[in-house]
């Protein structure tokens with residue numbers, strides 16, 4: 001299901017943008033539809049009130065919890081079953097973070113990832129992406145969402161941007177806490193920059209009551225949903241500075257020279273005011289050399305960026321290993337000495353159930 005399609009359906013039921021927003025806000029924030037002094041029963045148009053149980057049941061059925069590893073922990077992997085029986089994973093991260101999937105399977109086929117083993121099976125609708133947040137919020141607070149789970153967001157950009165728009169407006173999540181991750185695709189840079197350039201928020205109409213959230217929402221709602229008011233932060237899966245090694249590790253990623261990737265990222269970072277996060281899965285003997293380190297330092301010198309090293313986690317059937325703790329510390333320390341922000345990021349929950357996509361792969365088997 002797409003959020004834009006749901007909005008059209010609501011419009012057919014006589015809803016105004018304020019009704020759509022209130023229903024979507026109630027869903028994604030797990031709160032009542034009621035507004036001050038007026039219960040939803042009287043506030044919503046009669047046609048929506050009649051249809052509400054069916055709509056709520058559809059939203060509820062978008063994603064259901066199939067398994068949680070470990071159970072009841074702050075940091076855990078969630079295996080979710082979608083309405084058609086397909087499965088995806090979400091990860092509860094520390095400090096209120098959540099990693100969501102954007103596709104079932106993935107076409108990029110990174111050699112160190114289970115999610116791409118079977119290729120792309122299907123796209124997730126924007127509502128299915130947001131449903132992962134709703135489901136996680138039933139377990140604990142979610143204040144940051146990273147689009148880094150199963151799938152390449154660039155290959156499902158309309159749905160991902162729709163989900164981002166809803167989470168950043170009705171979902172009560174700060175724009176910089178919505179992190180879109182990509183292997184680097186020109187379409188992503190173009191769409192994100194377009195949103196920055198076209199995002200002049202219209203003034204609320206004269207006479208709107210600023211204390212009444214609905215009046216303000218009604219006057220600006222079409223802008224918030226259509227023109228792209230929400231500017232997410234950006235993460236790039238780099239993994240190597242060497243073009244041929246990068247093509248080997250990420251076989252179906254666009255072959256954009258790394259210099260161009262960094263230039264485009266820098267433009268977005270300076271425009272939005274958030275640093276770009278570079279992701280680097282560290283694999284022993286593959287991309288942990290001094291030559292890579294020197295090249296990263298050269299490329300990111302003076303850039304508004306942070307390098308996240310993610311030590312490789314075991315994947316069923318793969319021979320790769322992570323570098324030693326000492327080597328990882330040297331890599332981080334060397335970049336810091338060169339004035340580049342660098343840190344180690346462990347993929348949450350992986351010590352329990354392996355790398356991204358493994359839970360799903362085992363469940364499907």
Ligand code: SF4
Pocket residue numbers: 106107108109110113114115116149150151152183
């Ligand atoms: S690492 Fe990301 S882009 Fe690469 S195959 Fe896995 S899900 Fe796709």
